Amino acid sequence: MTGADALAAVLALPAGGAVLLALLPGYRTSAWLNVATSFMTFAAAAGLLVLDRPPAGDFLQVDDLNIVFIVLNTFVGFTAAFFSASYIGHELEIGRVTPANLRFYHAMYQMMMFGMNLALLSNNIGLMWVAIELATLTTVLMVGLYRTHEALEAAWKYFILGSVGIALALFGTILVYVAAQPVLGEGMPSMVWSNLIAAAPRFDPAMLNVAFVFLLVGYGTKVGLAPFHAWLPDAHAEGPTPISAVLSGLLLNVALYALLRFKLLMAANETAVAPGPLMIALGLLSLVFAALMLYHRRDIKRLFAYSSIEHMGIIVFAFGIGGPLANFAGLLHMVMHSLTKSAIFFAVGNVTQIKGTQKLADIRGLTQSHPVLGWGLVLAVLSIAGMPPSGVFMSEFLVVTTSFARMPALALILVLGLLLAFGALLMRLSGIAFGAPSDGDRPMHGSLAPLWLHLALVYLIGLHMPQAMVSWFQTVAAMLG
Amino acid sequence: MIAAAAGIALCLLALSVAATAMRGLTAASAAVYAASAVFCLALALVGIWTLATQADASAMTVPVGLPWLGAHLRLDALSAVFLVILGTGGVSASVFAIGYGRHEHEPHRVLPFFPGFLAAMTLVLLADDAFTFLVSWEVMSLLSWALVLTHHRDEATRTAGYLYLVMAGFGTMVLLLAFGLMAGAEGGYDFAAIRAVTRSPGLAALVLALMMVGAGSKAGLMPLHVWLPVAHPAAPSHVSALMSGVMTKVALYGFVRVAFDLVGPVPWWMSVPMIVIGAVTAVMGILFANVDGDGKRVLAYSTIENIGVIFAAFGLSLAFRANGMGPLAALALTAGLVHAVNHMLFKSLLFMVAGAVLNATGRRDLDGLGGLIHRMPKTAFLALVGATAIAALPPLNGFVSEWLLFQAVLQSPQLPQPGLQFLVPAAGALLALAAALAAACFVRFYGVIFLGRPRSDVARNAADSDGWSLAAMGGLALLCVLAGIVPGFLIDLVAPAVELAVGARVPMQAGNSWFTVVPVAEVRSSYSGFLVMTFIAISGGASAWLVHRLASRRLRRAPAWDCGFPNADPVTQYGGGSFAQPIRRVMAPVLAARETVTIPPPGDMAAARHRARTEDLAWTRIYLPLVTAVGFVARRFNALQFLTIRRYLGLVFGSLILLLTGLTIWN
């Protein structure tokens, strides 16, 4: 097996899986087929790590930057599928979904994975745009899966805002092409990443500036940066929980990846406006805003959705600051956030099934009634709140210390936001996890293995990062400038 | 030696894991605590050995933590002093818990965290780079938070835990800033690298100010103390003992490490806020202790007082050091460090006493107790030792460190800055006030709990503590006495750390006759706890013997006299609230004390009511407004969750236009 095969497999497996799942009746088989497909995709992606990388083509490429994303993406895709397989049956039993819905759900799951993998592997700004649109549209359909008022409304909101975001991102993409076209000539070469990056210094900076604004707003909507975030909390709260995990853990990253790519492009052109300050401003705004929004949440999934906005803010801030340490921290934070936040949603899925509600006020004393789940949730929330020895702490440590030495005022805002978020999350946590448990629990169906697997990774990386991962991150951090 | 210390920390961590696995085993509790005790003993011995042999600092690097840095660990004299504090406090708390822990309803909420908490504190002391330090620091907070939440069904405990963790998070953030400032943008997180950088005085002062906030919030400096009196008491008592006796010291260690070792020369004026905050903290802390009605909270407030005292000593030391007066700086620092050791001894003892009382009666409120000296005579005796020690009365140990501190204060005329010359005696007056108030506080604490008549049935039927608990308390009481009568050993023990921090030390005390302490020169001052003890024992014993021998030894029991109208109802005794009345009245402005008397109209047979309330001004004037402000802003922002899609689109559109306009102008 060569790298090219692995690359093809990463894309073909989910695509094929989607078709197969759309045809297969019976949710049990499809659930496990979904897991199997996701696992094989992950295996193929992991193969990309060790195998020789195929050369970059007009459409696809594998480089240091996107391999971080693709491995993470397929891994969380796999664990989420695993969780989903143990979880979704109960949703059928209590009548929230129909078998037909489930068939659709599994097919869409692979479709979404295909979209995201394609977006990450694409070497072409046009293809990337198409792939992200595909991923967005499929998740819209997943969010509306339960067909309740709330779910449909959330899906609609997501759809409308997402569509506008897509449109703006497309305009930005067109502008990048227009900027590249005089240099690289007409046609496909002007849309290929590897060409663009190489030729970026000769592009018209003014054109790039305008393009970046549109891309920032367009893909920023997808990342969930405030004030473009409105779709995010509702989409997370009303969709099936495995999808919330995937949304927070993966889709946001994919959009972030797109943003990073364009940031690279901007940074390569010296006369263009520096993307850093814009990203810092949006990052801080998202962080502080989301932190404040955490306080009045009554719905557990919406709570953690806002926390995702907050963390996206931190990551964007870190990349905006730039420099080897901050970029390293941004990458690390992104990986840690994906793992932790999806772990949280795995736990939350179980919690909502046990308690039969998503209302925070009705969830109490989890460490008492369900110690393994409860303490898992406690660990996950502490990790997302930036407590050591999780990897999140390491990245926050790096971001805060380096930024304070360089931009004290900004670091103070950062710290303020972090503290606000910390206070809100912990307030909720002490209500959910401690106290006398509420009565009338239903049995737990969802698997806890993905939760603890993610937690183990997060804490292990916090304690000791494998050397391979370090050098890999350092390369990418250097690449990001 | 560092390998030994790190190894012990690792063992403690492993013990935590093992404790998690032992859930449900009946013997788990005793086994875990016994093992903790052994490990802590080893830690204390490592510390003592390092100090006694004046061994060179030893260091090691473990490949965990920041990947390109690793976890640097180092054991030097300064760490060793605090290691001794940690070890001693840990041994006693663990031994106490062997007995005390039997009464825990949910041991699985304590056992997995207890050894880990000790390990985290050890690692804070051993850390030699910013990352390891902060990770250990935060893990320490985290595990103690879990321990605070042991009795989580209680709403008040949950609130306490929340407040605690938020304040801990705040402190860590500020520490992050401080270390960020020291490490610089390039990220020289290694302590050696931090030490090597020369900083401008302003920068050093800023670092120190941040450290004061960061470490001070953990130690309980005003006005960052608000969590302490709620969190420390909420934990099981042996944990309270560790938190108050040891964890606050670990926080102070963080400060000392930075202020005296890492940050380099500090301008003299930074000592001003330290001394002021320390002295004010001392007075305010003990004032609150004097009026609070909950036994464990009284102890927690008293911790705040003692931290203030220690901190003021550190400030004084810094002032001397900034003026190049090494020996005097050494005196002040010695006073601070010795007081830290002493405070660990008696505060742990008293928290254990409170725990024993809690176990025996199930109550913490002063007004539900009383007369326990009859039911728990052994505990009562040990408690008396603790109370006398903490009240800074000779010949016990609390006095020694206060005395040393006053000696340092008396050297203030040598300071060249007039500001300090004025400030230090004034601060000395505040510290004296705090010491005197501490005596009042512990008369109240001891008198209401142990003396008089029982105020409730549980107090009437209490039984004395078990052997393990008594052994732990007895050991601490013995150490209190020993440290009081032969303080020279303690002073010599901390001397290497002092030398490391300020480059000078107080004279060697070991050779002095009659165990006398001579901090500067004999002509200036000296004190021999041993002789005072001997004299008191001889004169008291001799007079008692003579009186019994030569005069009368007859004794008759009779009802209490009470000026002729004794009341059988124990409620008529002075309780916690009434005992506090004089001080509450006198200090009404700072305590925001209010008394309301409701007298029913004539003819109404209802009882008149008297209510006295005090409030923490830091809480009502700083924290509550802050909480309100955050709540207000959050509520305002919360409206953004409920907009229509059109408005959300409007937001996107508006931002886009804003960015484009900005770009047009920029171009």
Added chain:
Amino acid sequence: MHGLEFDIAHLLAGSLVLVSFMMIYQDRIYALLNTFALQAVLLALAVAWQAWIQEAHHLYASAALALVFKGVIVPWALHRIVQRLGIHREVETVAGVVPTMLAGMGLVALSILLMLQLTAAAENPLAREDLAFALSVILLGMLMMVTRRNAVTQVVGFMSLENGLILAAAGAQGMPLVVEISVAFSVLIAMIVVGVFLFRIRERFDSVDLESLDEFRGERR
């Protein structure tokens, strides 16, 4: 490039902006739909003209798509929806027509200013002018979305925005994937239209006004 070719392209792009203004001016839904159809036809012409002058034959497909789908099918479908659902025939505005028009002027000024600053593109004035007009159409479409309450109007606004995108894409010399993009957008629009319709059918909302669709917003239950 010949002067005439340029002028015609310029004229067509400019008339798209003009039609955008006309759309903002409309206060009747049917008239709005008709105006939108007009814009779609103009877009088709513009794209076809670009196909001709760039000799990019795949653009004819985009032009045809615009003509058939957006010029005929969607306006017709929206007509039906308005009829079937008994939606108010009037356009409900947030800020009134005149202020919206003024804001629109500002937006056009902004986009022209922005695009005129593009120095290096001066060798290709068509691209520059084209982009300025396209950006104006996009911004005006968005303006319409945020200043009109009615769902149908908003859909129209979105489609107008998308017209601007297609215009820009077609104007970019030799840009690949334009057809694919226009197809993708058509799918998107179809979904939106169907969504509007579906919500009505399934959930019996009293109107397709987005404000009432927001009844279940967030946590307000």
Added chain:
Amino acid sequence: MELTGNLVLQAIEMLVVLALAPGLTGLVRKVKARLTRRRGASVLQPYRDLLRLLRKEVVLAENASWLFRVSPYMIFAATWVAAALVPTFAIGLHFNWTADLIALVALLGSARFFLALAGMDVGTSFGGIGSSREMMIGALAEPAMLLMAFTVALVAGSTQLSNIVAFMASGEVGIRVSMGMALIALIIVAIAENARIPVDNPATHLELTMVHEAMVLEYSGRHLAMIEMAASLKLLLYMALIGCVFVPWGIAPADAGISGLALGAALFVIKLAVGGTMLAVFETSIAKMRVFRVPDFLGAALMLGLLGTLLLFVSRSL
């Protein structure tokens, strides 16, 4: 040999203060009585009282604990050791360096601590009143006393009483404002600490105004004798302290012979007599104040003490 001599001297001094203390109390009472045109009891009456009390049986409240029985001896011992530390008629005693001025203040604090505890032991309302007020007064008096000690120590460069006295006696000091303030502070503290009018009335048994007497209400027999003795010792201690620091003349220096010691002793007795008389005059000429006025009174002492310390720097830096 020298050690033995020193020990003997030390023992003699301790016995002397013990012997003189009740006499001082008797003197004050006598003078007060005369001033109010009563004949009053003999100066020796306190000795008789003590002997009588010592011989009587102890009537112990039913729920009194061991602490109640031990406290009198603790209080007595602590006060006696403290009194012994004050140079009365000689300095340079062997054990003078055992404790300094600060320790002396703290030793008195120990005595007060145990007295207050004893007051709470029986569990009566009066005991509590006395203890709580005593601790409040002590809480203010002690810092004032320490500040006084600071002033003196700063002037003399030592907290060691022997050294202070030697320095004061040498006449290098001259007259200083600071010392005057310290003196006033010390007198105020002494009045408060010894439960004299206007802070407390040693003769009253009017329940609500008493402080010291309320604490010892339950004591009888030998226990009461020890406490009375301690009270007398404390009064003597303060007199001696004022005497040795502010009127140090005549105190036998370290190397004095027998004659010097005798002179010192004689002068000491005279100082006590003068002091006792002045106290009595002061007490008769003033009314007792309300309990909650006491803090103001002591606050004045605290301020004076602080001012004394600060003025020291001013005069020094000028």
